[in-house]
Amino acid sequence: MNKLALSVGAAALAVSASSFAHFQLLHTPEAMVDKPTTVDMKLVFGHPMDNGHVMDMGQPEAFFVDFKGKRTDLIPALKAVTWTGPDNQAAAYQVSHKIQRNGDYVFALTPAPYYEKGEDIYIQQITKRVINKAGLPTGWDQPLGLKTEIVPKNKPYQILAGSTFTGQLLSEGKPAAGVECEIEFINTKVDQAANAFSKDNFREPPASALVAITDDNGMFTFGIPTAGQWGFACLGSGPDTEHEGKELSQDAVLWIDVIDL
Ligand SMILES: [Cu+2]
Numbered sequence: 001m002n003k004l005a006l007s008v009g010a011a012a013l014a015v016s017a018s019s020f021a022h023f024q025l026l027h028t029p030e031a032m033v034d035k036p037t038t039v040d041m042k043l044v045f046g047h048p049m050d051n052g053h054v055m056d057m058g059q060p061e062a063f064f065v066d067f068k069g070k071r072t073d074l075i076p077a078l079k080a081v082t083w084t085g086p087d088n089q090a091a092a093y094q095v096s097h098k099i100q101r102n103g104d105y106v107f108a109l110t111p112a113p114y115y116e117k118g119e120d121i122y123i124q125q126i127t128k129r130v131i132n133k134a135g136l137p138t139g140w141d142q143p144l145g146l147k148t149e150i151v152p153k154n155k156p157y158q159i160l161a162g163s164t165f166t167g168q169l170l171s172e173g174k175p176a177a178g179v180e181c182e183i184e185f186i187n188t189k190v191d192q193a194a195n196a197f198s199k200d201n202f203r204e205p206p207a208s209a210l211v212a213i214t215d216d217n218g219m220f221t222f223g224i225p226t227a228g229q230w231g232f233a234c235l236g237s238g239p240d241t242e243h244e245g246k247e248l249s250q251d252a253v254l255w256i257d258v259i260d261l
Pocket residue numbers: 018022047055
């Protein structure tokens with residue numbers, strides 16, 4: 001085989017494999033607010049580190065916010081939107097939620113399973129994001145009892161660039177050992193008003209996926225090099241393994257906000 005055929009083959013492979021991970025986003029510009037605020041949260045399914053194509057979301061199975069153990073169902077408040085990625089558009093959602101009292105608001109989304117043609121599997125990423133008001137911690141470190149979830153061991157809305165983040169992966173409330181967790185950051189500007197990602201990336205993405213494997217207690221730690229919104233997706237940790245006769249990867253995703261000191 002000549003050199004040209006080889007390099008064309010490698011390029012085709014890189015494109016078809018989409019090189020980076022699927023990530024369910026729960027995006028807000030900020031994770032900490034100090035005044036009563038209406039949070040504008042975007043629910044988008046994409047590939048944030050290479051700023052790749054965006055994917056259609058179906059009607060979510062569940063979406064709520066937990067404040068001091070009290071849950072508010074956000075499904076009735078969901079608004080369908082069209083999200084614009086750098087090279088395509090996809091069905092997404094947004095929600096406006098008023099944050100009044102001080103403390104931790106833990107948002108949790110169970111999206112509809114997504115059929116990934118390239119792998120002939122369904123993917124369902126159960127995703128959490130914590131928004132804090134006025135710096136008062138009230139439960140960011142508590143599990144929500146989701147089928148699978150990452151429980152933060154560092155305050156997820158206030159991680160310093162250059163420090164580390166530790167999470168514990170649970171499956172049906174028990175530590176999930178030996179699970180691969182992919183790590184990405186949102187590598188482009190998010191236009192909240194236009195429901196769009198920018199075409200330009202902040203930086204060149206790493207050559208391949210960043211990965212941590214959970215230990216016997218389901219724990220993983222990652223040193224965070226730069227400020228931004230970082231996400232962790234632990235793959236296949238959920239109890240459900242099949243959807244409509246096909247393999248289901250039921251993943252746990254957590255978003256954290258990393259800031260410069
Ligand atoms: Cu994809």
